[in-house]
Structures are given as C-alpha cells and as structure tokens.
Amino acid sequence: MALTNWAGNVDFRHERLHRPSSVEELRAIVADSAQIRALGTGHSFNRIADTRHDLVRLDALPAAVEIDPDTRTVTVSGGARYGTVAEELHRQGWALHNLASLPHISVAGAVSTGTHGSGSPNLAAAVAGLDLVTADGELLALRRGDDDFPGAVVALGALGVVARVVLDIEPTYDVAQEVHLDLPWEAVATHLDTIIESADSVSLFTDWAGAAVNQVWRKTRLVPGTTYRRRDDLFGARPAPGPVHPLPGIDPVNCTEQLGVPGPWHERLPHFRLAFTPSNGDELQSEYLVPRRNAVAAIEAMRSLSHLVTPLLQVSELRTVSADDLWLSSAYGDDRIGVHLTWQPRQREVEAVLPAIEAALYPLGARPHWGKLFHAVDPAASWQRWTDFRQLVRRLDPSGKFGNDFLAGLSG
Numbered sequence: 001m002a003l004t005n006w007a008g009n010v011d012f013r014h015e016r017l018h019r020p021s022s023v024e025e026l027r028a029i030v031a032d033s034a035q036i037r038a039l040g041t042g043h044s045f046n047r048i049a050d051t052r053h054d055l056v057r058l059d060a061l062p063a064a065v066e067i068d069p070d071t072r073t074v075t076v077s078g079g080a081r082y083g084t085v086a087e088e089l090h091r092q093g094w095a096l097h098n099l100a101s102l103p104h105i106s107v108a109g110a111v112s113t114g115t116h117g118s119g120s121p122n123l124a125a126a127v128a129g130l131d132l133v134t135a136d137g138e139l140l141a142l143r144r145g146d147d148d149f150p151g152a153v154v155a156l157g158a159l160g161v162v163a164r165v166v167l168d169i170e171p172t173y174d175v176a177q178e179v180h181l182d183l184p185w186e187a188v189a190t191h192l193d194t195i196i197e198s199a200d201s202v203s204l205f206t207d208w209a210g211a212a213v214n215q216v217w218r219k220t221r222l223v224p225g226t227t228y229r230r231r232d233d234l235f236g237a238r239p240a241p242g243p244v245h246p247l248p249g250i251d252p253v254n255c256t257e258q259l260g261v262p263g264p265w266h267e268r269l270p271h272f273r274l275a276f277t278p279s280n281g282d283e284l285q286s287e288y289l290v291p292r293r294n295a296v297a298a299i300e301a302m303r304s305l306s307h308l309v310t311p312l313l314q315v316s317e318l319r320t321v322s323a324d325d326l327w328l329s330s331a332y333g334d335d336r337i338g339v340h341l342t343w344q345p346r347q348r349e350v351e352a353v354l355p356a357i358e359a360a361l362y363p364l365g366a367r368p369h370w371g372k373l374f375h376a377v378d379p380a381a382s383w384q385r386w387t388d389f390r391q392l393v394r395r396l397d398p399s400g401k402f403g404n405d406f407l408a409g410l411s412g
C-alpha cells in the first residue's frame with residue numbers, strides 16, 4: 001500500500017523503506033545508502049521528508065526514556081512520540097517546558113521543523129543534545145555549547161538521522177485550561193500583549209471574518225498548593241459554558257480538559273488528546289511566524305484578506321513563540337507570533353491564495369513553518385544564518401546523501 005503523510009496530500013516516492021531495530025542497524029543502513037531521508041510520524045504537510053531513494057523510520061528502535069535527575073535531562077529515541085515520552089516523564093515526576101497542539105508527533109521530526117506550542121520558546125529549544133548518524137554511518141554526539149549545535153537542531157533532516165535526543169526536563173506540574181468565546185477585535189488591537197500574558201500559553205482561534213475572535217484558549221501553570229480562579233470576563237470575551245473544539249462541528253471529546261479543571265501538564269498543554277484524532281483529520285495547514293512587534297499589523301493584514309482566506313479555512317490560530325538561538329528556528333533572534341491556518345483539504349485553491357498571504361506577511365518579516373504548506377521563501381532573506389547552515393550541510397554531508405527535492409528547491 002502507498003505510504004502517505006498524515007494528511008494524505010503527500011505520497012512518498014521512496015524506493016525502499018527501512019525500519020531498523022537498533023542504532024547499529026540504522027548506522028549500517030545509512031552507510032550503505034546513496035541517498036536517504038528520515039521520516040518521523042509523517043505529520044508535515046509538504047514534501048520535506050520525501051525522497052525518491054531510501055526512507056528510514058525509527059519507530060522500531062527501543063523507545064527508551066532515560067532520565068538523569070542530576071543534569072535534569074531525558075534521553076529518548078528520535079522516533080519516540082512526544083505523548084509517550086510525556087506520559088513516562090510524568091509517571092516519574094518530570095515534565096517538559098511545553099508541547100505542541102498534538103502529542104502524536106515524533107521528537108526528532110518535530111524538532112527538525114521547529115515545531116512549537118504557545119507562550120514559550122519552541123520545542124527544539126529544550127534540546128540539550130543530539131546523537132546524529134552522519135553520512136558515513138558514524139554516530140556524532142552534539143551537545144549544547146558545541147559550535148555546530150545551534151545549526152544542527154532545527155535542521156530539516158539535512159545533516160543526518162537523529163538517533164537519540166537529549167531534552168531538558170523539570171519537575172512535573174499541573175496546568176488549568178479554560179476557553180473564552182467572542183473576544184472583540186478592538187480588544188485584540190488594544191490589549192494583545194495583556195491577553196497573551198494573561199496565561200502561560202494562549203491561543204486565539206478565528207476565521208478572520210466577523211467582529212470577534214471565536215475562541216481564546218488559556219493554559220495556566222499552577223503553583224503547587226494554590227487553586228485556579230476562573231475569569232468571568234476576558235476583555236469582553238465570556239467563559240465557554242462547556243467544553244469546546246476549536247473547529248466548528250467537531251466533538252470536544254477529542255480535546256484536552258477545559259473549564260479550569262487542574263491536571264497534569266501533558267494532559268492540558270496539547271489541545272488534542274493522544275488517543276484521539278488531532279484537529280479535524282481531513283485538512284491542510286500553513287503557518288507564518290511574524291516578529292511579535294509586528295503582531296497587530298499582521299492581524300490587520302490577515303483580516304483584510306478574509307475574503308480570500310475565510311472560504312477555504314476551517315480555523316486559524318494565533319500563538320506566541322519566544323526567541324531562541326537555533327539557526328533555522330522560526331523564532332531565531334526574536335519573539336514571534338504564529339499565524340496558523342487550518343485549511344479545508346482543497347490544496348489547489350489553498351495554494352492559489354498562499355502568494356497573497358506571503359505578499360502581506362513577508363514584508364513584516366514572517367518566516368514560514370518548515371513543516372506546513374507555503375508557496376515560496378527566500379531562506380537567505382528570512383534566516384540570518386542560512387549561509388552558515390548551508391556550509392554546515394556541505395561539511396557534514398559533502399555528497400548530499402540527505403538531500404531531497406524540497407531542500408534543493410530552497411537552495412535555488
């Protein structure tokens with residue numbers, strides 16, 4: 001049967017699929033291959049993971065979760081899913097700083113594209129080390145502080161296969177999540193920073209039409225021993241009377257618990273529950289990360305494009321991502337606001353409106369999400385360290401073993 005990505009809009013064109021059961025086997029596969037790409041859980045919406053040659057998945061590697069309380073780190077297989085890692089961390093009294101909207105994705109795959117939640121640096125910022133299988137099949141251990149490290153974490157699969165990832169951890173904590181409905185756009189324009197800072201992780205869901213943001217999801221970390229107080233009002237938005245799903249018409253049973261009920265971090269930080277389909281399941285996605293200082297201008301630009309965007313949209317989400325120093329991160333060098341779009345599965349029509357969105361957001365300094373649909377990007381203009389990244393790729397992979405059409409398209 002044909003192998004496709006989660007959304008079903010990419011059919012992988014590989015000749016062979018490998019599923020090694022040990023790192024030694026993975027090293028031999030990489031050494032013997034002329035061209036190879038790693039595939040995580042396939043949740044990206046473009047051809048970033050695709051290849052016409054060898055594809056390798058790490059889901060058969062032992063899913064070890066090795067916690068080191070002294071260094072406050074955990075070492076996991078690159079193919080481990082965040083949800084599985086999170087459950088084990090919590091069981092042993094530990095936590096990560098944040099999670100994406102879904103726990104289903106692999107750690108190495110998520111980190112490679114700069115995947116993020118809201119209200120903190122992206123997930124890759126918690127990476128303290130990588131064990132990378134390089135083109136010759138050798139295992140290269142890169143640790144935070146090494147010269148090449150900031151170029152190797154968000155690396156689009158271009159430097160090798162990440163066999164193991166070391167992540168920063170902290171003691172486990174509880175989170176309360178509540179949702180408010182109908183936040184007037186005037187309140188967003190006037191009080192955006194206060195709304196975003198009113199909780200640890202905030203998401204605004206909108207379809208860009210109408211006078212108000214449809215839903216505001218707020219996730220608050222609880223100080224042990226305190227109780228969570230729900231807000232009666234959020235700048236004119238009212239508390240949701242019961243659980244909601246961000247997408248109209250979908251059962252909120254798929255979503256993490258709301259109504260301010262406290263619970264473990266990993267059962268509140270994602271919007272969607274591990275055992276259920278995340279989001280709609282029948283959709284496409286795009287996202288542009290705009291410098292936070294241009295957030296209001298980006299929102300105005302998107303509202304002015306509502307006539308093009310809203311008819312193709314399921315929902316749009318605004319989130320914030322704090323700055324980091326990872327060369328290809330969407331938040332390299334400054335804080336960002338993510339303008340995310342969950343599209344109806346109408347790819348041709350969606351691709352036809354992306355140039356208009358990019359014409360509006362790129363002049364504001366936007367960078368596209370590496371794992372979602374975009375029309376075009378000039379990486380050297382968007383990422384200050386792009387040339388350094390290209391040099392790193394040439395040094396670690398001189399024959400282009402980890403190249404593919406997606407990367408070739410970026411390099412022009």
Ligand SMILES: Cc1cc2nc3c(=O)[nH]c(=O)nc-3n(C[C@H](O)[C@H](O)[C@H](O)COP(=O)(O)OP(=O)(O)OC[C@H]3O[C@@H](n4cnc5c(N)ncnc54)[C@H](O)[C@@H]3O)c2cc1C
Nearest residue numbers: 038040041042043044101106108109112115116157162371
């Ligand atoms: C329903 C849904 C919700 C989403 N929500 C969010 C969200 O909240 N925030 C966000 O930022 N993104 C979100 N995304 C996008 C998603 O997080 C990214 O596309 C992420 O990269 C997917 O991880 P994956 O394991 O599926 O990686 P894949 O899509 O399989 O691969 C992505 C890239 O990583 C590389 N890669 C994978 N494994 C390895 C490895 N072991 N070594 C080296 N390279 C590797 C691949 O070659 C490819 O270049 C969402 C996607 C979906 C479908």
